[in-house]
Amino acid sequence: MSPPSTAPAWVLPPAQTQSLSERIGALHAQLRRVAPAIDRMACALYDPAEDLLKTFVNSTAHGEPLRAYQYRLSDSPSLGTLARERRARVVDRLDLLPLTDTAHSHWLREQGYRSSYTVPIYDGDTFEGFLFYDSLTPQAFTPEVVDRLEVYTQLVALMISHEVIAVQALVGSMRVARDFAHLRDVETGTHLDRMSRYVRLIARSLTGARQLSDEFVEQLFLFAPLHDIGKIGVPDALLLKPGLYTPEERQQMQRHVTLGCEMIERLIVDFRLGGISGIDILRRLVAHHHEYLDGSGYPQGLRGDDIPIEARIVTVADVFDALTSRRVYKPAFAVEDSLRTLESMARAGKVDAECVDALRRGMDEVLAIIARFEETTEH
Ligand SMILES: [Fe+2]
Ligand SMILES: [Fe+2]
Known part of the structure; x- marks a missing residue:
């Protein structure tokens, strides 16, 4: 032997x-x-x-x-x-x-x-x-x-192809999986297109103040569409429910974050992404995109500096797109009203005020993104 x-x-x-x-x-x-x-x-x-x-x-x-x-x-x-x-x-x-x-x-x-x-x-x-x-x-x-x-x-x-193209392949297969899971009936593919571009817009405008590199900005842009990957594991009946959730249903829905973290770890192995330098950005944005700075978010109730910048950016971009687009449970709100809502969330200490400012400053680009990736009605 x-x-x-x-x-x-x-x-x-x-x-x-x-x-x-x-x-x-x-x-x-x-x-x-x-x-x-x-x-x-x-x-x-x-x-x-x-x-x-x-x-x-x-x-x-x-x-x-x-x-x-x-x-x-x-x-x-x-x-x-x-x-x-x-x-x-x-x-x-x-x-x-x-x-x-x-x-x-x-x-x-x-x-x-x-x-x-x-x-x-x-x-x-x-x-x-x-x-x-x-x-x-x-x-x-x-x-x-x-x-x-x-x-x-x-x-x-x-x-470049090892890093960028592997991630694009991963995001592409996730889009297919979303369709099978009926996720697109709740949040369309254009949600991902818009929110990842808001993410880039915010990240780009923070490069100076927060010392973010171009590489970080592009990786964040590439990974952002995977933030809700865990929703693939949430039952359709819950995803498609138009009314309010019961406390149990809410808890089940919130599990998409931990489910997402587990899925990401498996995908990193299956797609051989372990060696990619920005892979921790993906882990962090999936794990923390529902945390609020005042500790009122989930799943961990993290506060302030414990919430990494990639998650803060994704949260603001995601909330902004949720507000400005129609969902099964709500109509689309006007851009200005949605920004005001985010600004009051920033004042209440929930979301990062600089990220919200970046959206306000980049309004021309925001409007161009909305026009370019308009909601399609076909399901
Ligand atoms: Fe989410
Ligand atoms: Fe989202």
Whole structure:
């Protein structure tokens, strides 16, 4: 009989603790050993539903990184062409190009970047975003350097797809499961579309005050639709009940949080998401999205600082969308009335006032989200 080995073959590797930004930073440091002129590596993610390119992770050797920035791909015809034609582009002299009006090109110019290399990244046929390499040196991207970058580009694309695409697959299958569980009769898929965008809007506007990274914002955006995953385990009769709940029914309904936590742990194993750096964001938002700052929430009755920022953001986004949309038990309330309700909840010490302010400040975007992801009536 062979001696027992210390670690059986099926034991999963330890959770990856490095964030994607840290891994990109390490890759960049390595790259600079062979191509020292590459001063910046940055990845922007593409959201096809809104045609938005959003800053995601970056490693910037000199100057200030560009943060919490997004713009429409259709506003940049040259990038749009690269994405469509799967073509990379070298710009030898950024300083000689006519200045377009995107903040991105102004920023590049202000930081003193002189040349750049832009590569679209794909998962199969799906365009996922861009990888930007920038240099303070003019004409840094010679054919030899570009050749060398090939392998780094592949690595970054793999890291991104491992993290982002695995989560998208998870969210996609959850949407199917929701439909089977008749959850969509209570909260439609557009609820998830809108609330996850409110989440991003709030998170983006708190990046400075709460020191949130772009990577955190995007991960939170990706994970937010899973907040109520536990409702899949709640009986239809309860989900679809139009009237008030009895105390027992309420308790049963509130169990969706602990059910959700259990489901997430299983999904993390089944989808092999243990190594994803933002996975604790998902755990926390599922576990705490019904907690209130004054301790009156559930399931744990957490208070104040014990409620993490990701849960505070999700709570405000979720309540706002519940108020502004029709549910089996209530009509849709007007946007202004709903905001006032949230503001009085903030004054009462229940929800995070800065998160509510962010919605108020982002009103134009809120209205655009409502218009873009309008409630459909087909069930
Ligand atoms: Fe919930
Ligand atoms: Fe919800």
